[in-house]
Amino acid sequence: MSHHDDLYPPQSPYHTGMRGLCPRCGQGRLFTGFINVAPKCEVCGLDFAFADAGDGPAVFVTLLAGFVVMGLALWTVVVYEPPMWLFMLIFLPLALFVSLGMLRPLKGLLVSLQYRNKAEQGRLSE
Numbered sequence: 001m002s003h004h005d006d007l008y009p010p011q012s013p014y015h016t017g018m019r020g021l022c023p024r025c026g027q028g029r030l031f032t033g034f035i036n037v038a039p040k041c042e043v044c045g046l047d048f049a050f051a052d053a054g055d056g057p058a059v060f061v062t063l064l065a066g067f068v069v070m071g072l073a074l075w076t077v078v079v080y081e082p083p084m085w086l087f088m089l090i091f092l093p094l095a096l097f098v099s100l101g102m103l104r105p106l107k108g109l110l111v112s113l114q115y116r117n118k119a120e121q122g123r124l125s126e
Ligand SMILES: [Zn+2]
Pocket: 022, 023, 024, 025, 026, 027, 028, 041, 042, 043, 044, 045, 046
């Protein structure tokens, strides 16, 4: 088998993805900015062009996180009846934090899973 990817030990897509690391070598950084995928891995040179997750999943996660926080917010209002300023003080930052906090690990995970899928397809066609 002459597959180039076999030079690298298999990486868990969860391990590399959630930490924003290269899905092949597990060492290079997957992102340049906050959620911008780098053009290629600085350690093993893997081209990240296959990562076509786009912003769809990211928007989905943000909405999902928004719903979770909204549910929590409603529950808090019903149970504790907090004053509005306290409510905003807690839930606006929380909504932002949860959405942004989930965005990057999830995008990393999607890219890692895409990489693994393509690697497996590559083996099938050899
Ligand atoms: Zn790499």
